[in-house]
Amino acid sequence: MPPQETEKATTNFSKHQLTVMLVIVSTIALLLTTVAMSLYHSSGAIQLDLSRPGYSDARKEAAKEEDNFDGFSSRGPIDSSSLSEFESLYDELQEDAESIDAFSGDALSDRTLQLTTPETESQILPQL
Amino acid sequence: MIKRLMIVIVLTIASLGVVSYSRQASAVVPISDVTIQQVKLRCIENQAAINRLKQTDAFLRIDRGSLYQDISGKLMTPLNERIAEAQLDGNRLAGITADFSRQYDVFYSNYISYNLELEDLLQIDCKREPRDFYNLLVSVREKRQALDVSNKKLVSLVVDYRSAFKDFRTEFDASQVGK
Numbered sequence: 001m002p003p004q005e006t007e008k009a010t011t012n013f014s015k016h017q018l019t020v021m022l023v024i025v026s027t028i029a030l031l032l033t034t035v036a037m038s039l040y041h042s043s044g045a046i047q048l049d050l051s052r053p054g055y056s057d058a059r060k061e062a063a064k065e066e067d068n069f070d071g072f073s074s075r076g077p078i079d080s081s082s083l084s085e086f087e088s089l090y091d092e093l094q095e096d097a098e099s100i101d102a103f104s105g106d107a108l109s110d111r112t113l114q115l116t117t118p119e120t121e122s123q124i125l126p127q128l
Numbered sequence: 129m130i131k132r133l134m135i136v137i138v139l140t141i142a143s144l145g146v147v148s149y150s151r152q153a154s155a156v157v158p159i160s161d162v163t164i165q166q167v168k169l170r171c172i173e174n175q176a177a178i179n180r181l182k183q184t185d186a187f188l189r190i191d192r193g194s195l196y197q198d199i200s201g202k203l204m205t206p207l208n209e210r211i212a213e214a215q216l217d218g219n220r221l222a223g224i225t226a227d228f229s230r231q232y233d234v235f236y237s238n239y240i241s242y243n244l245e246l247e248d249l250l251q252i253d254c255k256r257e258p259r260d261f262y263n264l265l266v267s268v269r270e271k272r273q274a275l276d277v278s279n280k281k282l283v284s285l286v287v288d289y290r291s292a293f294k295d296f297r298t299e300f301d302a303s304q305v306g307k
Contacts, residue, residue, distance in 0.1 A: 044240035050186060054179075058186035071202025074209040078216060080304070083297050086207055090290060093199050097286045102188045103276040107181050108269045113174045115166045115262075 069093075159262050167258035175250060182246055189239050196235070196282055200228055204289060216300070220292045228285045235278040242271035 013020070040046050050059045072086050110116045167174075204225040211218035245268045254261040 044237070047240040047243040048189070050190065055183065055186055057183040058190070061187040062190045069198050069202060071198065072206045074206035076210060078210050078214040078300070080301070082210070083300065086203070087293070087297070090199075090203050090293065093195065093203065094286050094290055096195055097192075097199065097283050100188075100192070102192050103185065103272060103279050108178070108265060108272060110163070113177065113265075114170050115163050115174075 159259060163262065164258045167262055168255050171254040171258075175254065178246065178250055182243070182250070185239075185243070185246075189243075192279065192282075193236070196228075196232055199286060200225065200232065204228065207293075211296075216296075218296065221289065221296060224285055224289045224292055228282065228289070231278060231281050231285060235275070235282055238271070238275040238278045242268065242275045245271055 046052070049055075050062055072089055076082055106112055204221070208218055208222050208225055211221065245264065249261065249264045249268050252261045252264060
């Protein structure tokens with residue numbers, strides 16, 4: 001490139017330095033946001049995020065529940081007293097675990113969603 | 129120069145594209161015309177019911193997830209550590225703890241997979257696309273069943289650990305007699 005043209009290009013660049021910088025900065029920000037969003041989606045974090053719109057009820061319920069459980073200390077002897085303490089703590093949580101039959105039932109069945117009529121009940125398609 | 133730069137930027141953004149998610153197409157199941165009619169007829173009520181289910185299940189996952197983490201991290205692991213420290217035989221308890229941890233990962237990924245499809249289901253206009261809605265509904269049902277199975281396995285491991293603990297305690301108490 002002749003020296004005159006190089007000089008012209010340099011002058012042009014100097015004139016629009018701020019614009020170029022803004023464009024570059026915006027592009028980098030956009031790229032980083034895209035990467036962050038794709039990680040948010042691909043990691044599954046989005047599915048666990050109760051702060052999203054549409055999860056307000058679940059958010060309120062979850063906020064009510066506070067985890068005050070201290071648990072069993074990993075330090076100390078194994079004796080009758082410590083084993084009884086463990087037993088008592090464990091039984092409490094086991095009872096809680098067994099008390100709710102979560103995700104069971106036929107909440108999405110044709111019958112629950114009333115997608116069958118009395119006529120089709122007898123010849124209903126196999127339910128999953 | 130700026131024009132060229134702009135073109136490069138636009139092309140870069142275009143090549144990155146919108147993050148798309150390849151979801152497996154749900155299996156096509158035979159659907160009767162009556163069912164299609166019912167899907168259309170009950171569209172609004174069912175969308176509302178599914179939305180409520182989404183909220184309930186989200187809460188349940190948080191609630192159960194937290195409980196299982198407490199059982200594993202605040203009870204099983206500390207006891208195993210104490211047993212190991214005391215140089216007693218806690219292999220069975222440690223084995224169940226490891227199974228529990230693996231099963232928790234399965235439960236976690238099953239929930240993500242289920243919730244992803246549940247949200248897709250809510251995006252479908254069941255009045256306009258009743259077949260697509262029903263096909264995906266069938267797939268969501270499967271996912272919820274898998275979630276239920278993994279949840280039940282976790283509860284079953286909680287019971288197994290309790291049983292193993294009982295055996296451990298019986299042996300321990302027997303070994304203490306006469307000491």
